[in-house]
Amino acid sequence: MIEINQLSKKYGGSWKASRDQNKRDRLTEADHRGNWALHDVNLTLSEGMVGLLGPNGAGKSTLMRILATLAKPTSGEAYINGIPLHKAEDVRKIIGYLPQQFQVYPQLTGAEFLDYVGVMKGISSKRQRTQEVAKLLEQVNLQDKATKKIRTYSGGMKRRLGIAQALLGSPQVLIVDEPTAGLDPEERVRFRNLLTRFSLGRVVLLSTHIVADIESNCRQIAVLDQGRVRMSGELAELQAWGQGRVWEGILTEQEYGQLDPLSIVSTRRTEEGMLCKIIAEAPVNSRMRRVNPTLEDGYLALLGDGMSERKGAAIHV
């Protein structure tokens, strides 16, 4: 279980920012929100797969890095399976972590790399390590490439190797930051299933800005926006945010032109005009009809509350 109490993270002067591994994101956050990357975050994440949703710059990676003991919170505390984060050495023993960007020594083979990580994770038995590495390579569909140099791997393969290293040693908590980026649809599905299987009896915290990634696998979700938790709970709760606010219908080009672009969920040109799905308190014209919200609609509706404050921020759907 992960328990986060009033966690905040503020980035100070430029020298501190430059120390940061995700400097670009942080500076953006800092520029937009007075240096607060996370502000008073309270969350309780229990066993199973947990999705962490939020637009770019919401503070997802910052939160994940703090939970992975790579960055210190400015204030607040978090506990991973009851271990406070300031006991970082103890926390690292029970977590697996896959960061957003993942590179690995190109001169090693996949098996060598995982063997090395296995030792670092404290698996001292060579036999046990070999077995576990072989199993993981199979799970991530890299068994055929096990003895090939990593430099020959594609981006997707490296990503799969990344998840394998995070899973190695069967950590009690798995923290994966946008793990499906760069994967093809088939691999994505395989990936989600792998994580779902792994999440039995464990906490898997998955950050993403792709709603589809969590739609079918996560029991819980938390939405971060501007460093704050906008909501946390079950999928249905997020979906419910769009209830009564999602409209679909044909708009004239003039009507379309007057729409707030941030309120548009989807658009398709038809012979009769623009077929649009929007999130709004009221329809634009009488031809629009209210539709049931999807999870994505709920997510966008939730974020839409703060959209006007965040001009220019992109929403990926």
Added chain:
Amino acid sequence: MYKWLRQFRFELGMIVHRLSMLALPFVFGALLLWSISSIKPEGNIFADSYSFYSLLHTMSLGIVMLLGILTIRRDIRRPSYEWSAGLPVSYGMIISAKYAAGLLYFTSFTALASGIYFWFSIQYVTVGISIKYMLFFTTAFEVSYAVTLALAMLLAICIPNRIVYLIGFCAWMFGTFFMEIFILDRYRLDMLRTFHLSQLFVSSGYYTDTWGLSLIENELQVSQRFVLAFALMLLVIGVMILQQSRPSKHHRRTWTLAIGSVLLAVATFIPYVMIWQERYAADNERLADPSIYKLEDITYPRRQEIYKIKSYDVHLQKLKDGTLQAKVTMEIPADDLSGKGELPFTLNRMFQIGQVKVNGQEVTWDRRGEKLNLELPQVVNGPLTVEMSYSGKVMDYSRSLHGTGRYYAFVTDENVFLPGYLAWYPLPGDQPIYLKDSQNIELGATFVYLGFPRSNFTLTVRGFEETIYTSLKEVSREDDQQIYSGEVQDGVSLFGGGLEEQEASNNAPLTSLRVVYTPYNKLWTEQVVQKIYDLESYFGAWLPIDSRRVEQLLYIPNQSYVNHDVENHAYMLNYISIDQDYMAGILVNKMLLGTRSGDYLIETAQDDIRLQLRALIWYVYYYEKGLLKDGTYGYMLSELYRNNWSPDNNRVGEYIRSQVDQALEAGKIDQVKILLKHFYVQGLEIPWVGEQEALATEQNRPIPYAAWEEQWEKVMGE
């Protein structure tokens, strides 16, 4: 430990997996091999290797700097390798494993350098000596690599940007060549030598074998201890910086370690500072001493006014703590001193006087620096017997314009260097042992002729670990005691420690030459001695050579020794030239013809043709050996050719050479030799008139050109 070993293996694999990195030690070894194999067998393997090694080693530090940066930038502080920071391993473990792997890799450079040196060294000296000097290189290489690698890693930790490569390059350049040329040499900040990244110095690190290393052994040890502590400090600080970047429950421990490492570095730096403080203090004290004459007040050349000392009987004992204890008895005739109530001496300030007796009666004295004034109970009216006992530790170091300073004198462990011109025994009168300018203490002997009385000298030395060599004749040598005796006129210098000697060879034609040299100069010495014997055989066949003129050849491995010429009956060398013919020629010239120190007093060749006659003797040699070809001539013959500086305005030299040429062409070489022998037996030595009046009148007999013409007619006219 298991994790550390795996990490170490991993890091080492990362280094050696590249063919270029794997090949580098061998390229380095090949360069060393190529350099060292170019040293001529008669060269000094240690000194010559040092110059090659220092350059190549300093260059290799550039690779260390690069690898140190690369090893950090491979995965530390790289966003895409952040997964590794999430592993349950400490930065201390990672950094130490990286460091150990890097150092082990560069140890292969050290091993190759040491092995190559050892192999070459054992061709010339014993295994024991070879190991000693090999270990010097081994330690120097390893310490340089240790600190440079630590610095490079810290730079990469502190500067995640790629500009660190440029900064690393600058640090390498600054810490080696720039520092040596501009900081150490130009500004004489010798104390900062310990911060030089390379333990070997390209231009200012002249180390001779034997004394060269022994003298700096302590400084080297203290300095290297500090450098290693400093390297440790750099590493711990690097770990601390990394630890700060992520949460840890060990922050306090890391800080404590970092502070501890800083304290350790400071603690090891203190003894190093104290060594230099002591050295500077001795120099500063002398600079402030009004009893030392200023260089600007000295006129050149000036012979000091002295009184006669008929005999010296010196008993010198080295105590276990290194203190020298001396008892000197001097017989002084009354001649020059009649009516005087004071007796001035010069004795080096390193010695504290215990007691002075004149004619058995204890007297008081006044002392300022080297000046010692005995207050006689009554005016001198007869011969005096002065007994003096004194003791002191000998270590006379002075800063120099360039390099590592100068050792004017020392007695440490088995190493002994006590030049007579430093007044280690009482010299008559007030003599400038040291001279000073605003910044330096110079040796008086460099600028003025010190006055050494012509005396009978008996020297008994005891308690020295190794044989002591002097310019006197050795009378006896027992386990712990050596007795030397003889007539002196140039002072007496003592040398010892790490030197080897060779008695006269059975095939010595005339002179029973005893040779003392450093182990690495053995071959050179043997070859030069053989050349000397060859020359002696040649000249001995037609000239009656005085075999007593030079009885010893002493090589003094200290460039601070200023009197590289004949001292009494020993030729002192403080350098060796690789041109053995040149060296043998100079030595035989001295044996054959004696000094020419008074040559500048010859106003015209018309009045005195001794210089030309000296040259003619060599001219005949060159002729007979077929060395006079194509107008080239040896360095001994300049007086027979036209030159701007000679007092030979009438070109007498050229004229008599043409006379001799004609005679030689006519096959009259025997007549030429008879002619030259005629003048040789008269004496061709040209001493400095006035330095020893009696000697001068005896030996200083000018030969006018007219005498040559007259003798020419007699011999060639027959």
